[in-house]
Amino acid sequence: MSTDPSASRRKAPIERAAEIARRSQEIALDEGLSALTLRAVASRVGVTPALVSHYQPSMDALVAQTFGAIVAAEISEVAEELAPCETSVAALKTLIDSLLGPERSAVTAVWLDAWSLGRRHPALAVEVGAQMDAWQAFLAELLKTGCVRGEFRAIDPDAVAWQLLAIIDGLNAHAVVRYGHAQRLRGLVRTVAEHELGLPPGALDSGDNPEP
Amino acid sequence: MSTDPSASRRKAPIERAAEIARRSQEIALDEGLSALTLRAVASRVGVTPALVSHYQPSMDALVAQTFGAIVAAEISEVAEELAPCETSVAALKTLIDSLLGPERSAVTAVWLDAWSLGRRHPALAVEVGAQMDAWQAFLAELLKTGCVRGEFRAIDPDAVAWQLLAIIDGLNAHAVVRYGHAQRLRGLVRTVAEHELGLPPGALDSGDNPEP
DNA sequence: TCTGTTATTGATCACTTGATCAATTAATTC
DNA sequence: GAATTAATTGATCAAGTGATCAATAACAGA
Numbered sequence: 493m494s495t496d497p498s499a500s501r502r503k504a505p506i507e508r509a510a511e512i513a514r515r516s517q518e519i520a521l522d523e524g525l526s527a528l529t530l531r532a533v534a535s536r537v538g539v540t541p542a543l544v545s546h547y548q549p550s551m552d553a554l555v556a557q558t559f560g561a562i563v564a565a566e567i568s569e570v571a572e573e574l575a576p577c578e579t580s581v582a583a584l585k586t587l588i589d590s591l592l593g594p595e596r597s598a599v600t601a602v603w604l605d606a607w608s609l610g611r612r613h614p615a616l617a618v619e620v621g622a623q624m625d626a627w628q629a630f631l632a633e634l635l636k637t638g639c640v641r642g643e644f645r646a647i648d649p650d651a652v653a654w655q656l657l658a659i660i661d662g663l664n665a666h667a668v669v670r671y672g673h674a675q676r677l678r679g680l681v682r683t684v685a686e687h688e689l690g691l692p693p694g695a696l697d698s699g700d701n702p703e704p
Numbered sequence: 705m706s707t708d709p710s711a712s713r714r715k716a717p718i719e720r721a722a723e724i725a726r727r728s729q730e731i732a733l734d735e736g737l738s739a740l741t742l743r744a745v746a747s748r749v750g751v752t753p754a755l756v757s758h759y760q761p762s763m764d765a766l767v768a769q770t771f772g773a774i775v776a777a778e779i780s781e782v783a784e785e786l787a788p789c790e791t792s793v794a795a796l797k798t799l800i801d802s803l804l805g806p807e808r809s810a811v812t813a814v815w816l817d818a819w820s821l822g823r824r825h826p827a828l829a830v831e832v833g834a835q836m837d838a839w840q841a842f843l844a845e846l847l848k849t850g851c852v853r854g855e856f857r858a859i860d861p862d863a864v865a866w867q868l869l870a871i872i873d874g875l876n877a878h879a880v881v882r883y884g885h886a887q888r889l890r891g892l893v894r895t896v897a898e899h900e901l902g903l904p905p906g907a908l909d910s911g912d913n914p915e916p
Numbered sequence: 917t918c919t920g921t922t923a924t925t926g927a928t929c930a931c932t933t934g935a936t937c938a939a940t941t942a943a944t945t946c
Numbered sequence: 947g948a949a950t951t952a953a954t955t956g957a958t959c960a961a962g963t964g965a966t967c968a969a970t971a972a973c974a975g976a
């Protein structure tokens with residue numbers, strides 16, 4: 493009974509740091525970025541607030557890092573979903589469905605917190621800017637590939653990417669704040685995307701009807 | 705020199721309450737909703753924190769009330785701008801220009817704060833919902849009038865109003881967080897509006913070119 | 917001029933936040 | 947097994963938050 497390897501053993505710095513990062517993301521997704529306090533993290537990890545301070549230079553840094561990690565994970569998840577898609581149209585369709593799905597409300601709430609908190613926390617503001625750029629780059633890449641393949645026609649794919657992201661953010665914000673409108677508004681993004689990318693109407697509909 | 709009417713005279717409750725409300729709106733627009741603290745309000749009004757508490761049941765209530773007042777003023781301002789417009793097309797054009805103008809960034813920042821804070825403050829959440837409904841009702845009214853006049857063609861003006869507001873909110877959020885994209889993206893709302901309302905392309909452009 | 921009402925104050929409480937530091941103790945190394 | 951390193955703790959600080967309450971003082975009406 494004396495060789496229990498999990499009982500009150502101190503962890504290697506890398507493990508502990510990873511644990512703190514993981515738990516921080518949990519808290520942010522569960523209760524919002526502003527619930528990410530020194531004591532909340534310490535409590536969930538099961539250690540003392542002083543230890544969290546020991547691993548993190550400041551809470552501002554931890555909040556920024558946590559936000560960045562959550563969004564980076566979001567992008568990775570979507571990228572995985574898009575991998576099996578053979579056409580750019582299918583990929584865009586999947587991306588829109590995924591980003592507007594109800595299971596993303598937690599991440600959207602984190603985005604709202606970040607936009608608000610970022611105005612007072614420079615480190616977070618920098619991270620917000622970086623992650624918005626990352627999302628735009630990811631979507632623009634998709635659009636450009638579609639243009640090369642001849643599936644899309646867009647003069648300025650970068651601008652279209654920003655437009656689509658802005659619409660998606662607006663719709664998601666509304667959906668998070670006031671439920672009930674998400675379903676109804678989902679078609680809007682497809683309509684805009686079709687218009688901006690020279691696609692025939694209905695090309696991005698949910699069913700499998702690419703074009704007649 | 706003894707009859708200075710403005711020196712250290714206590715004010716009537718109605719005046720004082722109005723003063724607190726006005727100063728609170730200033731703070732919220734200047735530094736954000738989260739800067740609206742008991743002491744910040746007291747300091748700007750020039751009184752003791754206890755007096756603010758005396759006039760307000762709780763800070764949550766004051767924050768919610770201040771947000772509501774700011775948005776109500778926003779709607780009133782836009783409504784005034786729209787009054788001289790003779791056609792619904794002109795009114796919609798003016799509304800879009802006004803809502804996407806750079807001078808609204810302070811109000812947009814307040815919206816972002818409210819969306820974020822509203823998740824933890826029920827009273828604010830209620831006010832956010834009410835003001836979103838108010839904006840939607842205002843815009844839907846405009847669209848319905850346009851339909852009656854034969855200027856617009858929309859099956860569901862209420863849904864279109866929600867769509868346009870979502871896009872505007874998304875664009876404004878991006879513009880507040882990251883400057884530089886506002887100008888480029890402004891045309892998007894017009895394109896969507898024209899598409900959804902059966903207008904000819906260019907009908908909502910800035911210049912005076914209704915239709916040939 | 918006196919009296920009653922109440923706007924206003926000063927002091928203070930309870931709570932939460934981020935942060936620091938000496939002391940401790942587990943793990944590693946020799 | 948002893949010595950060294952450092953992960954971890956407990957205690958504590960200063961700052962900021964909302965809120966309360968007795969005491970004060972300005973005003974209104976008699």
